[in-house]
Amino acid sequence: MRLLHFLFTVCILSCLSVPLTAQSDNINAIDRYFTKYVDDERFSVVYISGRLFNMLGSLDKETVHLDTQEDADALMRIAKNLEGLRILTADQDAQGLYAEAKSKIELSVYEPLMTIRNKDGSNIELLVRETKGKIKELLMLGGGEEFFLLSFIGDLDLTDISDLANDMNK
Amino acid sequence: MVFDHQHIQNLLDNYFEGQTSIADEQQLQQFFQQKNIPEPFQPYAGWFQFVTTEQAQSIGPDFLPQLRQQIAVEEKPRAATKVLRLPPVIQRIAAITIGIGLITWLWSSEVQQPPTAKAIDWSQYEPDTPAEAMAIYQRTMMKVSVHLNQGVTKASGKLQKIEDLGAYFK
Numbered sequence: 001m002r003l004l005h006f007l008f009t010v011c012i013l014s015c016l017s018v019p020l021t022a023q024s025d026n027i028n029a030i031d032r033y034f035t036k037y038v039d040d041e042r043f044s045v046v047y048i049s050g051r052l053f054n055m056l057g058s059l060d061k062e063t064v065h066l067d068t069q070e071d072a073d074a075l076m077r078i079a080k081n082l083e084g085l086r087i088l089t090a091d092q093d094a095q096g097l098y099a100e101a102k103s104k105i106e107l108s109v110y111e112p113l114m115t116i117r118n119k120d121g122s123n124i125e126l127l128v129r130e131t132k133g134k135i136k137e138l139l140m141l142g143g144g145e146e147f148f149l150l151s152f153i154g155d156l157d158l159t160d161i162s163d164l165a166n167d168m169n170k
Numbered sequence: 171m172v173f174d175h176q177h178i179q180n181l182l183d184n185y186f187e188g189q190t191s192i193a194d195e196q197q198l199q200q201f202f203q204q205k206n207i208p209e210p211f212q213p214y215a216g217w218f219q220f221v222t223t224e225q226a227q228s229i230g231p232d233f234l235p236q237l238r239q240q241i242a243v244e245e246k247p248r249a250a251t252k253v254l255r256l257p258p259v260i261q262r263i264a265a266i267t268i269g270i271g272l273i274t275w276l277w278s279s280e281v282q283q284p285p286t287a288k289a290i291d292w293s294q295y296e297p298d299t300p301a302e303a304m305a306i307y308q309r310t311m312m313k314v315s316v317h318l319n320q321g322v323t324k325a326s327g328k329l330q331k332i333e334d335l336g337a338y339f340k
Contacts (some may be wrong), residue, residue, distance in 0.1 A: 031290060038290055047295040048303045055300040056307065075311060086292070087310060114321040124317045140314060150310060162322075165315030 029129075029139050030086045033166040037149075043090045050083040050154070074164040082154040090147045098143020099121055110139060113158075120144065128156075149156045173201050175208060233260060 037043050057077050090097055103127060110127040117123050122144025124149065129137040135158065138149040181198050184190045190198070202211070202218035256264070297303040 035290060038295075045295045046297070047292040048305055048307060049292070052296060052303045053298060053307075057305050059300055059304055075308065079307065079310070084292075084308065085310065087306070112251060114318070114325075116317060116321045116324065125325070126318070138314075140317070143315070148313075150314065153173070161311075162318065163315065164311065165318045 027085065028086060028137060028153050029110070030088060030149065030151050032109075034088065034101065034149065035087050037090075040090075042092050043088050046087040047087075048082075048085040053079045053082045053085075068167065071164065071167045073162060074167060078157075078164065081156065083157070084153040085149075086149075086153075088147075088149040091145075094143045094145060094147040095121065095123075097147040098141060101143075101149060103139055105139070105141075110137075117119075125136040126160065128158075141168050162170060175210075178211065182211075 038045055044096065057076060105127065112131050113123070113128050114126040123142065124144075125139075125141040126140070127139040128135045129139070135156040136153065138150075138152040138156050138158075138161075140148070142148045178201055182192060184194060185198060199218050199222045203222065207215050215316075244329050286311050297306060299339070
């Protein structure tokens with residue numbers, strides 16, 4: 001009987017934790033860890049909403065300054081699946097801010113994809129957050145001449161981004 | 171001793187009707203102890219001789235232990251119902267361990283949840299026009315692609331070095 005009570009309590013607690021987990025799926029890294037940066041005067045903040053991304057498709061071709069049509073198509077394909085892009089940048093104390101930001105990101109939530117450490121002391125960190133096997137957020141953290149934090153939210157396909165990267169750098 | 175057959179017959183009738191006194195029964199027992207029992211009374215002889223023999227026996231000191239032993243042998247074994255009764259110390263330790271485990275689990279669940287985010291009004295950071303959004307998006311994707319390629323190139327270079335070293339040692 002006591003065992004039944006214990007199991008019942010565990011079940012109730014598990015059920016309570018499910019909505020919290022579900023709620024946390026929709027929170028981006030900046031809302032999660034860096035809200036104080038948004039109000040900080042040192043940071044520049046930009047946000048492109050999903051609504052704006054949808055409007056990009058209706059822009060004139062001339063607005064998209066890319067070398068080839070393939071690049072433009074790849075760029076729009078990625079944009080189509082984006083629900084939001086948040087950008088934080090700061091010119092002061094880039095290395096310190098990078099270290100602080102990196103320490104705040106929970107590795108149980110974000111999986112490191114790539115870490116680049118350059119000889120000049122600049123660092124780049126790419127992380128992804130997955131839900132049910134799909135990448136829901138791509139986070140890029142950089143600390144060199146400037147500190148930057150990019151958060152892409154949406155259904156992201158790394159292959160598309162990689163292809164675009166290859167085409168753009170040809 | 172001479173017995174009146176009619177008197178014995180009357181006593182027998184009373185005996186089987188349950189009307190005899192102890193003295194009457196003793197007379198009947200005495201009658202049936204004689205060697206030559208008249209033929210009409212012979213069917214009753216065995217019974218009264220048995221009663222006389224049984225009354226002569228007394229209960230010995232080993233009667234009660236023998237009886238208990240016999241009861242113990244004849245008593246069917248009860249269905250095995252085993253109740254696990256742990257010592258109170260073990261019960262307390264188990265309760266404390268479960269309590270600590272539950273608290274640790276709840277605490278770790280709480281830690282994994284994101285900190286309560288202050289609601290940010292992101293709309294104030296949106297670009298004014300889709301063209302401006304496109305320009306920002308394009309620059310951001312350029313930055314991502316540059317660093318992504320940088321990481322891939324570095325990783326490829328390292329792999330090539332490892333392969334070269336492997337070939338050297340073959």
